[in-house]
């Protein structure tokens with residue numbers, strides 16, 4: 001993992017200096033030539049800026065020696081005006097190009113951050129809280145973007161000014177450059193002090209902002225619970241506490257800035273005094289002209305601005321770097337799939353040896369009956385060995401799960417509420433990473449969870465999310481197969497009907513059918529269906545059962561069977577309780593065994609009869 005510093009507590013990781021620099025360098029690929037041109041333009045425009053102090057010194061000498069006339073003044077003024085124009089134009093071009101590169105790279109980073117955020121292991125995001133993630137893709141991006149106007153001129157032009165001006169001072173008379181150099185330790189000490197304190201203060205400020213974002217988000221998400229339990233006052237106090245935390249950290253950060261100011265003022269006074277004294281001594285001993293001393297003072301005055309600006313930029317830079325390292329910390333987390341790939345590589349190798357698509361039709365009996373490792377002779381779609389899982393700091397939810405699903409077969413997972421069915425489905429789908437054991441699944445696995453999300457957009461966009469190449473004919477066929485052709489009648493726009501937020505509202509059943517059609521178009525090797533419970537015996541439930549069967553045909557499938565009618569049609573049934581597999585077998589076998597499944601079936605049947613008699 002390319003992340004230098006691990007997460008603090010449960011926060012998402014923050015990238016170290018090397019990882020940050022490496023990622024920025026990688027992102028700058030394609031812009032490096034432009035960056036070199038920007039550097040050259042910066043040096044040229046600052047060299048032009050040296051002309052006015054030299055010209056003024058020249059004028060002072062001419063006036064002092066009585067050789068200056070109006071023509072001299074006009075010539076010097078013209079040269080100064082021209083150099084000012086050239087310098088300003090050069091600086092503007094330099095900054096414009098540097099800004100463009102900066103924002104292009106930042107946009108690429110943000111894009112990577114957002115796409116990576118979608119693929120992160122869910123347990124990491126849940127543990128850190130989505131507020132942390134949101135803060136990194138909003139507050140931190142803003143902090144880095146806002147730094148541009150200050151950081152870019154400093155890093156491109158200011159550094160050049162310092163180098164060029166010091167060279168100018170030395171060329172004039174070396175004691176001038178030496179006088180300024182003697183004061184440099186004051187700036188160096190100010191910088192050292194600041195670098196020690198600054199990053200810590202800014203990181204604390206950003207962390208406080210993340211905590212506040214998380215608190216506000218939770219209050220909004222749990223709005224119904226907050227109202228239902230009269231928790232408004234409690235949530236209000238929690239948000240207030242975190243907001244005050246942000247205020248405290250912000251005050252600390254601004255105090256550090258003021259203290260930096262004081263140190264810079266001291267450096268300014270000392271450097272002006274030093275060059276003035278040296279100038280006086282040199283002129284007194286006839287080693288420099290008054291014009292030369294004037295040029296030296298003007299060069300130092302010109303230098304002070306950039307030196308201060310550089311230190312102020314260090315301030316903004318620190319703040320931006322703190323944000324940048326938080327953004328890159330997210331970008332460098334291995335995705336759930338990458339983490340899983342390294343974990344299940346060995347398992348995949350085993351399965352590759354067994355793959356035998358031609359023999360798939362004969363494997364039903366071996367479903368969900370794990371044998372000794374390597375004993376299965378058939379193509380296996382899913383294999384779990386000793387899988388364990390728990391949420392954040394919670395108790396164990398899955399414990400020692402072993403499971404084999406031959407390719408093309410359908411397994412139902414049943415059990416009481418809270419048994420761990422949904423969690424097991426999420427672990428198999430790769431949404432959650434197991435704490436122990438191994439999971440092997442096909443590369444193309446798709447899951448329909450209980451909360452089906454309808455994305456804001458057209459029906460076509462919703463359906464082709466995972467199958468961008470699907471034609472309208474494919475889409476219509478998928479809707480027909482899942483019994484969802486009615487969706488085309490929602491409006492005259494058919495597939496162009498806008499659904500989701502601010503679009504045509506879909507019922508829960510329609511949303512589920514949309515999800516099933518989407519899955520059909522995605523055509524995964526393994527489909528995991530964990531649909532929300534539909535009232536047994538209702539037209540809605542029967543329709544969904546038929547759609548689910550159509551979707552599973554011809555591929556491996558796992559059904560979290562909230563309705564036991566779904567389980568009865570599967571090749572094999574896995575019964576779970578308290579995070580463990582307690583029974584497996586076909587519907588008939590489990591009824592004969594007269595265990596937990598038989599009892600669940602009896603209760604289910606009784607419920608069906610009561611519903612039918614109403």
Ligand SMILES: Nc1ncnc2c1ncn2[C@@H]1O[C@H](COP(=O)(O)OP(=O)(O)OP(=O)(O)O)[C@@H](O)[C@H]1O
Pocket residue numbers: 391394397415416417418419420421422423424
């Ligand atoms: N995001 C979560 N964070 C913490 N605990 C969770 C989370 N999701 C589920 N759990 C807990 O894990 C256990 C198993 O839950 P799970 O949803 O997997 O059970 P289930 O058998 O699918 O139940 P149901 O049939 O009600 O959906 C339960 O105790 C539940 O409270």
